[in-house]
Amino acid sequence: MTTESFADSMRRLASAQKGRAKGAPGYSVYVNRPVGRVFAAIAHRLGMTPNGVSAVSAVFTFSGILVLALVEPAWWTGILVWLLLAIGYALDSADGQVARLRGGGSLAGEWLDHFIDSIKIVTLPIATAVAIFRFTDLPDAYLLVPLGFAIVATATFFGMILNDLLKSSKGIRSAADAGGGSSLRSLILLPVDYGIVCLVYVLWGWASVFAVAYAFFFAAAAAFCLLAAVRWFRAMTRLSSVSPDGR
Template structure:
């Protein structure tokens, strides 16, 4: 691609819109809000000639900033809004890097690996920030332990999903044909919802109630999802070398 090529935001946005992934079966916030925000951010990054990896890096920096505000700043309406906005902005850019890679043809295996590694850090770290917040606001180790439990669950589920995709890349759960209501049914364990409830962090009791509810729902769905993936892999024809000690 020529370095003197003129790039326009409207053209980039039009091309990105035409190249969107199917939305069926995708959680509602990710499907109708986050991908749209990411698309606009990717168009801006394209005009500014940023690389997908640069967008990934800024995404993680924004997420970390939101976590620091949540964990270290005294709970207030202002700090809650700031933390939530930073986390949601980081989430939007997490969608933008892949869209920018498709637009520029600059995607690579290394870039995809980096994106997955950043994601593997991002969500567990969010729950660590929640753990610190809960300990500071409630003074209870037991309540703070809820954040630790959610961190372990998030990390294990992310690994299980990613590994299943790598072991059986051709497998499909049929989500591309899912009706619209499925996206709303998946809303409670959409990462965007986790970041939205940070808006209630000025009121620890309200935040804790919402957080525990999401933990229970996420745990139930994770158990069902991992069981389904295990059964699917057990039925698959994919063979791998065994290296058990």
């Protein structure tokens, strides 16, 4: 355990937050990161490493996914799934904050964080499809919604990661490093925020209501992916003529 107090860790984190990505979704900025800050201070107080926090995050997240796929729907299972996913997401924010408290992260830690993210974003909609098939009377055609969600989520995640990678090869900082972005845009992007999508599982005990809400979030995610892909491609086209030092 560290000798630093919880309050001192919270103060250090408050003054050392990384920049907010331009237009980052509101839940991630205004709810998940502050909750993650509390978890980070607790984890640091307990002497946990960033990779240890990532591992605990994965345990919560994949426990929620397993409950979704294996346990018959009821009002309480939906709440349990949401709670496990939400805690896992907050801990996903906490691992990087623990790294900052300890003086900086590592490439291995960043790789582990993204590797876990890449698994969860595709397994959650697949588990949703499995659960819908096993436990509900929704038409088989509806399975295309969660399966499509898996494709859209994977493409969006890969596109964002690849953007940062290609920009760094040109000496350009990532959006998170640059900071900025409007609060209005953060609110507009709430339907594509992972934390808000997790919240829809509270409706899991009522299949028909869940289906409508989930389809809405899928449509929002698909629209965002399409619009973002066009924007990213244009940005990469412009970067093709930029020198390695970013000029």
